[in-house]
Amino acid sequence: MNPMVKAEGVCKRFGRLEVLKGIDLEVQPGEVMCIIGPSGSGKSTFLRCINHLEKVDAGRLSVDGELVGYQQRGDKLYELKENEVAHKRREIGMVFQRFNLFPHMTALENVIEAPVQVKGESKAQARARGAELLDQVGLADKAKNYPRQLSGGQQQRVAIARALAMQPKLMLFDEPTSALDPELVGDVLAVMRQLAKDGMTMVVVTHEMEFAREVADSVVFMDGGVVVEAGKPEDVIRSPEHERTKAFLSRVLRKD
Amino acid sequence: MSLSTEERRPEPVKAVPVRHVGRWIGGAIVLALAALAVRSIIVNPNFHWELVGPYLFDTRIANGLVTTLLLTVGSMAIGIIGGIVLAIMRLSPNPVLSGAAGVYIWLFRGTPLITQLIFWANLGALYPTFGLGIPFGPEFVTWQTTATITVPVAALLGLGLNEAAYMAEIVRAGISSVDEGQNEAAGALGMTRGKTLRRIVLPQAMRVIIPPTGNQVISMLKTTSLVVVIGYTELTVVAQQIYAQNYKVIPLLVVTAIWYLVCTSVLTVFQGFIERKFSQSTIQTTGWASRMFGFRFGGGKDRQ
Numbered sequence: 291m292n293p294m295v296k297a298e299g300v301c302k303r304f305g306r307l308e309v310l311k312g313i314d315l316e317v318q319p320g321e322v323m324c325i326i327g328p329s330g331s332g333k334s335t336f337l338r339c340i341n342h343l344e345k346v347d348a349g350r351l352s353v354d355g356e357l358v359g360y361q362q363r364g365d366k367l368y369e370l371k372e373n374e375v376a377h378k379r380r381e382i383g384m385v386f387q388r389f390n391l392f393p394h395m396t397a398l399e400n401v402i403e404a405p406v407q408v409k410g411e412s413k414a415q416a417r418a419r420g421a422e423l424l425d426q427v428g429l430a431d432k433a434k435n436y437p438r439q440l441s442g443g444q445q446q447r448v449a450i451a452r453a454l455a456m457q458p459k460l461m462l463f464d465e466p467t468s469a470l471d472p473e474l475v476g477d478v479l480a481v482m483r484q485l486a487k488d489g490m491t492m493v494v495v496t497h498e499m500e501f502a503r504e505v506a507d508s509v510v511f512m513d514g515g516v517v518v519e520a521g522k523p524e525d526v527i528r529s530p531e532h533e534r535t536k537a538f539l540s541r542v543l544r545k546d
Numbered sequence: 547m548s549l550s551t552e553e554r555r556p557e558p559v560k561a562v563p564v565r566h567v568g569r570w571i572g573g574a575i576v577l578a579l580a581a582l583a584v585r586s587i588i589v590n591p592n593f594h595w596e597l598v599g600p601y602l603f604d605t606r607i608a609n610g611l612v613t614t615l616l617l618t619v620g621s622m623a624i625g626i627i628g629g630i631v632l633a634i635m636r637l638s639p640n641p642v643l644s645g646a647a648g649v650y651i652w653l654f655r656g657t658p659l660i661t662q663l664i665f666w667a668n669l670g671a672l673y674p675t676f677g678l679g680i681p682f683g684p685e686f687v688t689w690q691t692t693a694t695i696t697v698p699v700a701a702l703l704g705l706g707l708n709e710a711a712y713m714a715e716i717v718r719a720g721i722s723s724v725d726e727g728q729n730e731a732a733g734a735l736g737m738t739r740g741k742t743l744r745r746i747v748l749p750q751a752m753r754v755i756i757p758p759t760g761n762q763v764i765s766m767l768k769t770t771s772l773v774v775v776i777g778y779t780e781l782t783v784v785a786q787q788i789y790a791q792n793y794k795v796i797p798l799l800v801v802t803a804i805w806y807l808v809c810t811s812v813l814t815v816f817q818g819f820i821e822r823k824f825s826q827s828t829i830q831t832t833g834w835a836s837r838m839f840g841f842r843f844g845g846g847k848d849r850q
Contacts, residue, residue, distance in 0.1 A: 341734055343730055343733065343734065372738060372739060373738055376733070376736045376737065376738045377736065378736075379733065379734055379735070379736045380735075380736035382734070383734075384731075384734035386727060386730070386731060388727055390725075390727040390728060390730065390731035391731075392728065392731070392732075392746055392750075393750065394749050394750055394824075403735070403745065404735035404736060404737065407737060407741060407745060408735060408736045408737055408741075449731075452735070453734075453735070456735060456736065
């Protein structure tokens with residue numbers, strides 16, 4: 291079986307600033323990987339490369355055996371057309387730090403927008419499934435509410451339902467709880483925990499060490515655009531080998 | 547501090563409110579001036595109110611009004627569609643498209659509307675004929691410019707193409723006002739650029755686009771009178787023609803003013819309806835009376 295995500299020497303540069311300096315990692319199907327590290331370490335950028343929101347400058351990045359954003363024919367790489375990129379993104383769900391719900395649509399409309407507009411599902415079918423998904427994230431009674439009428443935690447759970455509506459094979463979470471009030475974090479993490487239990491492949495950029503320790507199959511510590519340390523959560527978080535990991539964890543864990 | 551079972555209700559605040567003497571004096575002065583103005587309008591015989599009624603529904607005036615409305619609707623339609631196209635071109639990553647839109651906006655905003663109107667009316671002097679064919683090759687169909695670009699067509703082209711330049715900037719500002727995260731979220735769901743624009747970005751941009759567009763429509767209603775320079779007649783020009791014959795200048799100006807105010811009022815209320823439709827999910831808008839005149843009834847609740 292192909293790894294769900296495979297990165298080999300992935301580099302990314304914004305102007306003169308080198309954000310990723312050769313990332314190598316693999317995510318297996320069904321695996322939950324948490325990426326931790328200080329801000330500015332490139333972890334969000336790497337996540338955004340996986341669904342081609344950012345273009346990779348060097349190295350190879352593939353999802354489920356297929357290159358991201360390019361196609362190889364012979365020994366030449368061809369850039370994918372816009373609609374081909376869009377087509378591939380259908381299978382990768384993404385949850386953003388700032389939720390990015392569509393403010394002019396109700397919660398249910400947010401959830402059914404892509405299935406109807408992108409996949410061409412019938413509205414009735416999409417509605418039924420959308421209601422199910424909202425129920426799954428504990429928001430069955432908020433279907434008709436607009437995003438501004440929901441709390442941050444509720445908005446983020448709608449955003450998760452919206453991503454799941456496309457039936458993705460991979461879910462990317464970009465600091466999904468960083469913009470939330472502390473008392474709302476738990477509800478979102480509970481939904482993600484259930485998702486992991488159901489066997490979804492997930493890559494999660496997070497500062498929630500407790501969640502990483504408990505839910506992740508593997509933890510990757512990034513700093514300065516490179517993977518410093520990777521392995522089982524108990525190894526990386528409990529007994530880190532590298533000085534940088536130790537320093538970071540001692541700063542983060544002191545808060546707990 | 548002890549907590550007793552018998553709760554002590556705090557006493558409600560009883561205080562003498564601040565007296566706004568200045569407000570009362572100001573209000574009285576304004577009311578007095580308003581009364582004077584209204585009185586003079588009613589009493590002054592030079593207004594010839596007895597003529598206003600009949601001319602209000604004069605057929606010539608009615609025809610002029612219809613032309614004004616048709617020109618407004620037609621040129622705004624050209625302006626809005628052209629503006630959307632130009633705005634999308636302006637924001638395109640293609641430098642040729644973006645540059646072309648930039649030059650168009652520069653040219654049409656940078657020259658007087660009167661010049662443009664006269665230019666379109668005299669297009670025949672520049673290009674006596676125009677046709678469809680292969681560039682640098684044979685032409686299949688040819689038209690006489692003067693026969694095709696008649697005065698009404700020139701008026702519509704002049705007003706509409708000029709308006710498109712202004713609308714382009716309004717639409718561009720609207721599109722730019724939508725958070726970049728919306729594009730990313732739609733893209734991550736597999737939506738294409740075009741679909742994202744139609745379904746996600748433009749509906750949100752409308753909130754920013756509609757108020758200045760309402761302004762443009764109301765402004766266009768009156769700008770249409772410029773077509774007099776190419777010999778076309780609408781409401782204002784008709785009124786001028788009538789008072790040139792009978793010297794009843796003031797009553798005819800009052801008649802046109804009444805019609806312009808009626809149209810503007812209808813448009814203002816209509817704009818309110820559209821605004822409410824697009825802001826359903828974000829903010830509550832105010833009622834029609836406050837929209838039109840800025841009155842705040844019931845103590846003026848602040849918008850959130």
